[in-house]
Amino acid sequence: MKCPLCGNLDDRVIESRQNISGTSIRRRRECASCAYRFTSYEKVEEVPLMVVKRDNTRHSETQNNKK
Numbered sequence: 001m002k003c004p005l006c007g008n009l010d011d012r013v014i015e016s017r018q019n020i021s022g023t024s025i026r027r028r029r030e031c032a033s034c035a036y037r038f039t040s041y042e043k044v045e046e047v048p049l050m051v052v053k054r055d056n057t058r059h060s061e062t063q064n065n066k067k
């Protein structure tokens with residue numbers, strides 16, 4: 001990925017972290033040339049059936065919390 005500071009294309013990933021729902025990943029990167037640190041985001045382009053499934057998920061979560 002291109003460094004925003006010097007434009008170098010060579011970088012290394014320091015850290016990768018998913019968000020809570022697992023739909024996106026945030027990467028901490030460090031430029032191999034100037035050591036500038038920046039962040040990139042990666043996410044799924046299409047999320048089919050998300051709306052339909054959300055109800056079912058909520059339902060089972062509520063039941064689990066009752067115990």
Ligand SMILES: [Zn+2]
Nearest residue numbers: 003006031034
């Ligand atoms: Zn750089």
